[in-house]
Amino acid sequence: MRAVDQVFELILRLYPTAFRRQYGDEMRAFVRARLAEPRYAPPWGRLRLVSHLVADGVAGAVRQQLAARVSFSSPSGATPGRQSPLPDNEPPEELMPTLVHDARYAVRTLRRRPAFTIVSAITLALGIGATAAIFGVIDSMLFRPLRYPAPEQIVMVSMTRGGSLREAPAYPDFLDWREQSRSFQSLAATRTQSVNLTGRETPERLSGNFVSASLLSLLGAEPLAGRLFAYDETEVGTASPVAVISEGLWRRRFGADPATVGSVIVLNGQPFTVIGIVPSTFAFFGGTEVYLPITYYPNNGGLTRKDHSMAVVGRLRPGVTLASADAEMRAIATRLAEQFPVENAGSGAHVESLHTLLVGDIRAPLYIVMGAVTLLLLIACANVANLQLSHAVARRREMSVRSALGAGRGRLARQLLTESTILSALGGLLGVAVAYGGVGLLIKIIPIDLTFFSPIRVDGRVMAFAALVSIVTGIVFGLAPALHASRTNLNDALSTRAGGLAGRVRGIEMRGVFVVVQLALSIVLLIGAGLLSRTLVKLQQVDLGFDPSNLLTMEFRLPAAKYSQPRQISDFFTRAIAEIRSVPGVRSAALVRAVPLSGNSDARAYAVGGAAEPEKGRAPILQLNTVSSGYFRTIGVPLVSGRDVNEHDDADAPPVVVVNETFARREWPNASALGHRIRFVDSDRWLTVVGVARDAKHFGPADQPTPQAYIPYMQAPQIFTSVVVRANLEANALGPLVREAIWRVDRDQPVWKIRTMDSLVANTLGSKRVLLALVGAFASVALLLAGVGIFGVMSFAVTQRTHEVGVRMALGASGGEVLRLIVGQGLRLTSVALLLGLGAALGATRLIASQLFGVTPSDPVTFATVPLVLCAVAALACYLPARRASRLDPLTALRRE
C-alpha cells in the first residue's frame, strides 16, 4: 500500500504546482479509495492499478503542463478562429485505445530507423544493466538480511581495549560472558585456523574452524548427514575428538562416501571421529571445511586468559535490543576487569550486529560505485535524449503534418513519450542481460567474503529495479524531446523553408544543454577515477621498508602431537632451513611467524626497563614478530645498528630482541637503544635490545609507523611458521622445490599459501584496484558517450548552418576562420560544462575522501589534468565536423537552400 502511495506521490510531482495544490489531496484520496477495492487487493491487481495510475497520471501531467504553458504564454499564442470554451480541448479519445495506437505507431517508427534504435537501445542497456548489476550487489549486502535464520538477532561480541572496539577476547572471557549474561539465547566462541589432514596419500591443509557447540545451531545449520556437536563435546573437561565436515570436503576428499560419518580422520596429528556433514548451503567465514571443538584449538598458551584470539557470536533473545545487550555486556566486562586486574584491566565489551560488522568497511565503496554508475546512466539518458532530439528536429515535417491533421500538442508529446518508453523498455530488456553478465563478473572481482550474504543474483528485486529504472529513464530522456515537439509552431514548420529558424535554434539550444550536462557529469566521473588512480599509484610508490621482488613465501605448521617439546620444534626448524638453503636458486631463506602483508600479526603490551611501570591496561602496544636468523637479510630490511638475531640466540642464551626505528625513537629518543631492556607485560622475562631495524610495513602501504619488535624463534619456538625465500631469479618456480626440501625433513607437513611477495603486495591493493577498475570503466564509457554527444551536436549544427557558412565564405571568410568559428562554438559548450563539472566534482569528491591515500579530494594534478583530457576529446569531436564545414564549396552550400 505504501509503495503505491509513493509511486503516486512521484506522479503528482509531474503536475503543475497550481493543479497539484488544487486537486492533489483529492487525487490522493481517490487512490486510497481505489486501493481499498477488493479487485486491486491481489498482487496482480496491485500491478494493474499501478500501471494504470502511471499511464493515466503521466498522460494527465503532460496535458496539464501543456495547458499551464499555454495559459502563461502571450495572448498572441491564441489561434484564430473558434476558440473552445473548454481550455485545452482535445479531440475526443479514450486513453487505452490511444495508448495502443501510439505504441503501434512508435514500434513502426523505431523499426524504420534501425540504426538509431539499436544505438539507443544498446546505450540504455549498458546504463540500465550496469546500474541493475551494482544494485544487485548492494541489495544483497546492504539491504537484504544475512543468509541465516532470523539474522537480525545475530551479533558479534568483541572486547574493547584502549580506543579499539573490536579486540578479540580470550576463551575464559567467553566462558564468563556466557555464564553471566542474560541477553542471549546462546553465545558461541569460534576461531578459524587451518588444520593439517594427514594419514592419507598427500598431507593437506584444510581451512578449519574451532568452535563451541552452539555456533552451528545458533546460525541455523542443519546436518546433511549425521549430527552436529553436542554441548559437552566442545567444553573443557568433557570434550571429545569429534569433527563436523563440510559437504565440499566430503565430496572432494571422501568421494561422497556415506560411510564417512563415523569414520576416523587424522587432523593436526590426532584422530577425530567424523560425526556429521553440513551442506554447502551453510557457510560461515569463507569456505570452512572442518569444524572442530574449540578445546582442540592448538596454540601456545592454551585457552588461557592471556590468549586473545576468539571471536564470539551470539543470538539475542527475542525482544532484547542491541543497546540493552551492549549495556549488559559492558557491565559484565567491568566486573571482569576488577576481578582479573592483570589480564583484563582497561578492557570492556561491545555488542554489534553481525551485519553491521560485515558491511562496515564496504558500505562506502559500494555507494561510490553506485553513485558512479548512476552518473553513467544519466549520461546515457542524455545521449539518447540528444539522439531523440536530433530526430525530433528531423521529424518536424511529420509532426507538423500530424498537427495540421488535428493532433493536439498533448497527443504529439504523448506519441514521443510512448516512443521513448518503448525504447527504454527495449533497453531495459537488454539491460537485464547485461546485468546477468555484470553480476557474474562482479562476484568474481569483488574482494569480499560473500558467504554471509544472501546470494547475489539477478532476481525479482533486481528485475523490478531494472524495470523501474527503465521507466524513469524513458521519461527522463523522453520528456525534453516531447516538450520540444509539443511547442512546434505550425506555421514555421510548414513554411517553405522547412525547419524554421526559431525551432531550429531552440532544438540546438536544447541539445547544447544536454551536451553540457553530459560533459559535466563525465568530468565528475573522470575526476573520481583520476583521484582513485592517483591513490593507487601513491600506494604503490610507498616504500614498504623491505624489498618485495623475487621473494617467495609459504606457511606450514608442525603437528603439535608430534612436536610437543620446544627442543623438537627448534631442531626441525634448524634442519628445514638448512635443507631449504641448499635448494639451487635460493639465495637466502629464513623463518618468520607473520609474513608482512599476509594478514597474520601479533601485538603485545610492553614495559621498558628503568622506566615507571605502566598503569594496568594502559601499557603501550608493539607489533611482535618471531624470526629466525637471516630474516632481515632475506627480506631486505636493513639493520640501522646492532646485530641480527643469530644461531646462538637459543633457549640457553639470554633473551634478546630487535626493535624498529620508531620503537627506538619513541622509547630512547636521545640515546642508543642497544643494551636497553623491555618485557611484555604478561611475562617476567626481560629481553635485551641487540639491534635496531628499519621500519617495515606490516599490513599494507597505508600503515602508520608503529613500534615493532622481533624475537628469535629459538627462544620462542612455535609450531606455526612461514618461510621466506629470496630467489636468485624468478621466485615462483622455487615453490615445489622448497616444499620438497621441507618434506625431506618430515613428510607429514602440509605446506600452503605458496605465494610471491609481489602477489601479496598486489593483494593489499585489491579492493582499491577493483574500485578504480569499476569507476574507471564507467568514466571511460562516460567520456566516450560525451564525445559522441558533442560530435553529434556539432555535426548537426554544421549541417544546419551550411547556408550561413556558404554566405560567410562567399563574403571572403577563409576555411581557417570557419574552422575556428565552429570549433569555438563547441569549445564554448565545453567550457560551460567544465565550470559546472569541476564545481560539482569539488563537492562530489568529498564523498570519496575515505577511499583516497596520498591525495586530497581537491588534488590539483587531477583537477588540472581532467579538463585537458576533456578539452582534447571535445576539440577532436568538434574538429571533424568543422573541417567538413571549412571545406565547403560556397556555391554548393548556397545552392542547397
Next chain:
Amino acid sequence: MRSREPRPADFLPLTPAVLHILLALADGEQHGYAIAQAVEALTEGTVRMGPGTLYGSIGRMVAGGLIEESIRPRGRAADDDRRRFYRMTALGRRVLESETERLARVVALARTKNVLRRPEPA
C-alpha cells in the same frame, strides 16, 4: 474578456470523459471517486477513469462552467475525508442535453443508413 455567454453548442462534441462525468452527475452531486465509480457502473466497466483523467477533466469543466464545487452535504460529512463535491450547473445540464440530442441525431442518421445493428430479439 467574455464577449458573450457561452452557448451549449460551443462545447460539442464532448470528450467521452466529460460526457460521462456529466451523466454521472445527472442524479445529483458526487465526489470524485464516486463519479469514477458511477461512470464505471453506468458503462458496465468499459470506461475506467484514473485520477489524472478525472481531475484533469473536472478542472477543465469547472473552468468552463459546466460543473461547480458544492458545499459538502450535511450528515455524511464527519468521517468523509473527500472534501470536494461537484454538481452540474444549469449550463452543464443544457450542454448534456444538447450533446445527447446530437448523439441521438447521429444514431437516427446511422439507422437510416442501415449501419446500426438491430438489437437481437429477446
